[in-house]
Amino acid sequence: MAKNDKASSNKSVATVASSSVQLGTAVEAPDRFVNPGFPEHRLRVTDLDPKKMKRAARIVGVLFYASILGSVFAVFAYMFFPIEDGSTTSVRLNTLFIGLGITFALLAIGIAAVHWGKAVMADHEGVDHRHPVRGTDATRARAVEIFKEANEESGFSRRTLIRNGMIGALIAFPLPAIALFRGLAPMNEDPNNLMKFTMWKAGTRLTADPTGVPIKASDVTIGSAFQVIPEGLVDLPEKEKLDAKAKAAVLLVRMKPEDYTWSSAERESWSYQGIVAYSKICTHVGCPVALYEQQTHHLLCPCHQSQFDIANESQVIFGPAARPLPQLPIYVDDEGYLRAQSDFTEPVGPSFWERSK
Amino acid sequence: MIKNKKKNESRSGRRRPVVSVALLALGLAFTGGVYAALTASTASAEVDLSSPQVIDQGSKLFAANCATCHGQQAQGTANGPSLIGVGAAAVDFQVGTGRMPMQANSAQAPVKPVQFTDEQVKALAAYVASLAAGPAIPTESQLTDGNVANGGELFRINCAMCHNVAGAGGALTEGKYAPELKNVSAVHIYEAMLTGPQNMPVFNDLNLTPADKKDIIAYLEYNRANPSPGGLELSSLGPVSEGLFIWIIGLGVIVGFTIWITAKSN
Numbered sequence: 001m002a003k004n005d006k007a008s009s010n011k012s013v014a015t016v017a018s019s020s021v022q023l024g025t026a027v028e029a030p031d032r033f034v035n036p037g038f039p040e041h042r043l044r045v046t047d048l049d050p051k052k053m054k055r056a057a058r059i060v061g062v063l064f065y066a067s068i069l070g071s072v073f074a075v076f077a078y079m080f081f082p083i084e085d086g087s088t089t090s091v092r093l094n095t096l097f098i099g100l101g102i103t104f105a106l107l108a109i110g111i112a113a114v115h116w117g118k119a120v121m122a123d124h125e126g127v128d129h130r131h132p133v134r135g136t137d138a139t140r141a142r143a144v145e146i147f148k149e150a151n152e153e154s155g156f157s158r159r160t161l162i163r164n165g166m167i168g169a170l171i172a173f174p175l176p177a178i179a180l181f182r183g184l185a186p187m188n189e190d191p192n193n194l195m196k197f198t199m200w201k202a203g204t205r206l207t208a209d210p211t212g213v214p215i216k217a218s219d220v221t222i223g224s225a226f227q228v229i230p231e232g233l234v235d236l237p238e239k240e241k242l243d244a245k246a247k248a249a250v251l252l253v254r255m256k257p258e259d260y261t262w263s264s265a266e267r268e269s270w271s272y273q274g275i276v277a278y279s280k281i282c283t284h285v286g287c288p289v290a291l292y293e294q295q296t297h298h299l300l301c302p303c304h305q306s307q308f309d310i311a312n313e314s315q316v317i318f319g320p321a322a323r324p325l326p327q328l329p330i331y332v333d334d335e336g337y338l339r340a341q342s343d344f345t346e347p348v349g350p351s352f353w354e355r356s357k
Numbered sequence: 358m359i360k361n362k363k364k365n366e367s368r369s370g371r372r373r374p375v376v377s378v379a380l381l382a383l384g385l386a387f388t389g390g391v392y393a394a395l396t397a398s399t400a401s402a403e404v405d406l407s408s409p410q411v412i413d414q415g416s417k418l419f420a421a422n423c424a425t426c427h428g429q430q431a432q433g434t435a436n437g438p439s440l441i442g443v444g445a446a447a448v449d450f451q452v453g454t455g456r457m458p459m460q461a462n463s464a465q466a467p468v469k470p471v472q473f474t475d476e477q478v479k480a481l482a483a484y485v486a487s488l489a490a491g492p493a494i495p496t497e498s499q500l501t502d503g504n505v506a507n508g509g510e511l512f513r514i515n516c517a518m519c520h521n522v523a524g525a526g527g528a529l530t531e532g533k534y535a536p537e538l539k540n541v542s543a544v545h546i547y548e549a550m551l552t553g554p555q556n557m558p559v560f561n562d563l564n565l566t567p568a569d570k571k572d573i574i575a576y577l578e579y580n581r582a583n584p585s586p587g588g589l590e591l592s593s594l595g596p597v598s599e600g601l602f603i604w605i606i607g608l609g610v611i612v613g614f615t616i617w618i619t620a621k622s623n
Contacts, residue, residue: 044622091586118622208564209514216563225558227514253558290518293529293556300530302518307530318530 038125046119056119063112067105074101192354195347198230198248200328205231206252206277206338209245215252216336220275225292226252228277230340247348249280250328251290252338253310255297261312270329270341277328277338278314281349282306284321299325322351404479406445406486406494415484418477422458431488436462443552444491445482450548452478454541456555464533466555492551499567500543503575511569512576515560523585523593524577529556539581543574 046053077097084090135143150156156163186194205214209227212234220226228250233241254275262268270276278299282289287303297311306319314325326348329341347355404411420429426437433439440447451457455469473481482494513522519535521527526537533556538546550570553559565573584590591598 042621046622088583088586092584092588095586096588114618118618123622210510219561219563221559221561223553223559224561224564225515226564288518291527291529291535292558293533294553294558295556296530298530302527 041125044119044123047123053120056115060112060116060120063108063115067108067112070101070103070105070108072101074098074105077101190354191352192347192357195247195349195352195355196344198343198348199233199244200230200248200340200343202340202342204340206250206330206340207231207233209249210234214337217272217275217332217338218336220252220254220338222254222256222274223294224252224254225290225294227280227290228252247281249288250277251280251292251299252277253292255294255311259297259311263313267313267327270327272330272332272338275330275338276310277330277340278308278310279326279328279344279348281325282321283316283323283325284319284350286349289325404476404483406479406483408483411480411483412487414477415480415482415487418473418481419484422472423481426459431485440485440488442489442491443485445486445494446492446548447552447554448482448485449478449494450545450552450554452481454545464531468536492548495544495547495551495567499571500547500574501571503568503571503573505572505575505579507569508572508574508576508579511565512573515565516573519557521593521595523580523590525593538577541577543578546574546577 046056074097077094077100081093081097082090083094152158206226206228207214207230209229212229212231214231215226215228229245230248230250233244233248236244252275254273257274260268260271260274260276280288280290282301282303284301284304284306287301289299289301289306289308291300291302292298292310293300297309298317299308299310299314301307301319301321304320306321307317308314308321308325309317314327316322316324326344326346328344330338331341333339406412419427419431423431423440426434427440428434428437431440433441448457451466452473453471453475455471456466458472459466460469471478479494485491486493512520512524516524519527519529520538521535524538526535528534535557541549547570549557550560550565550573551562560570562570585593591602
């Protein structure tokens with residue numbers, strides 16, 4: 001092996017090896033590349049052919065003038081394609097032509113500048129040698145001296161009041177930011193309380209989103225899907241309304257009662273003649289799940305493709321969601337309106353650490 | 358045409374060729390004209406869906422084209438659902454958009470060239486509507502003059518999750534999809550909401566009132582008529598097509614420029 005390697009290795013390796021190692025016992029690779037030198041300087045076509053140089057120079061010049069045209073065009077576009085009475089067509093034309101003008105102007109400057117540098121400007125190859133990073137001993141000694149002087153003159157070590165005060169001030173400065181960011185997270189609230197309870201209470205009527213019109217069981221024909229909010233939600237102030245809706249949104253569907261599989265009679269009693277209500281908040285990361293397929297009874301989440309089987313207590317049949325959607329127990333009152341038996345029996349939406357408490 | 362010929366023969370035994378050609382042309386023009394006038398009048402006139410002749414015509418068409426899957430009495434078979442009670446609206450939508458007759462028994466019945474004339478579609482609808490009461494085909498006044506703003510809100514709440522906020526359509530499970538709504542006629546949109554074709558849920562008149570449906574149609578028509586102010590829609594597919602465009606085309610152009618800038622001039 002070694003012999004073969006040695007035979008195939010080049011001459012310089014052999015000479016290096018022979019000085020330090022006994023021949024035939026090891027092969028020492030050279031520890032660096034041989035400097036290949038610079039590649040031969042290749043002249044550009046513009047260096048060789050005056051005609052081509054002239055042409056390149058003309059292109060650069062023309063591009064700069066074209067850029068002027070682009071800028072002028074943008075100004076004219078602003079004048080001749082005004083945004084009139086908010087019509088989308090005029091907005092579209094306005095932005096389109098102004099944008100085209102500015103783009104052309106800037107692009108032409110850029111291309112001209114690069115082409116100028118590459119093809120027209122003189123083509124010299126220069127060498128910038130790397131210099132050692134370490135400073136001279138004299139510089140280093142002087143630097144140390146300056147530090148010492150600065151320490152003495154400022155009194156950084158001596159005047160401890162100033163020094164400690166400064167350090168303290170710098171440490172204290174980021175504290176407000178930390179406090180402010182901490183304030184974004186829930187403070188003394190138990191997330192379980194926050195997440196577990198929604199606007200639904202025993203007897204809350206199911207109403208249609210966005211009108212707030214109460215829904216009767218007879219309105220919900222087989223194959224129907226209603227986007228549902230609790231009664232009274234529409235009367236809340238805007239912010240509270242959104243917060244409440246984010247937790248209480250419900251999808252109401254009806255299919256044939258015989259299409260369902262129920263794990264218990266109690267669970268079945270949460271539905272009414274094939275009408276079921278499920279939380280619309282995905283148990284994965286909380287997207288609204290409302291892509292309901294009437295024939296397959298599957299509910300698809302558009303964010304990460306979790307699929308829930310409404311016919312089977314909305315069990316997860318595909319995707320990253322870990323738990324079935326919480327079901328809202330419902331009943332029908334004397335007037336035929338759908339009402340909630342209670343709030344959801346578990347927190348809606350994504351998992352959180354304290355969820356099982 | 359035959360009458361014309363007889364008349365000509367009775368006057369003189371022999372005809373000059375020019376005369377016979379002229380007569381032939383006249384006869385053809387006459388019959389063609391009458392036919393065109395007749396068909397034009399039937400196309401423009403509303404087909405009476407309750408007339409026994411139309412129902413009878415529909416019944417024959419049904420037996421020939423639909424009964425294999427839906428059963429002789431539209432009672433449904435293992436291959437197709439019962440059509441009793443689906444109403445004229447469902448037939449007008451399914452057959453009028455070419456979805457039915459279905460090309461293959463697959464997850465989705467796609468839109469394809471319509472297989473029947475408008476008259477035949479209406480006859481089929483009349484037949485199915487005669488079996489049991491069901492949603493009727495909406496009239497013109499139910500489709501126009503909706504409130505665009507309200508329609509937009511209703512569309513975002515009830516439709517946008519599947520059909521995309523701009524009505525560009527979207528994917529469902531196992532190869533099914535919610536079709537785009539940009540090229541769907543107002544009457545078909547209305548019928549789809551009313552009847553819930555395929556996997557689309559039903560939006561009956563108590564869920565989305567006729568006025569609500571009108572508003573939704575107005576919103577879709579507004580979208581159709583007004584181009585996106587932001588420039589190219591890229592099929593309105595949102596981050597999918599926009600991301601693809603900027604990552605492939607946008608970044609590609611930047612990479613191209615970088616290579617050009619650093620390459621030595623020729």
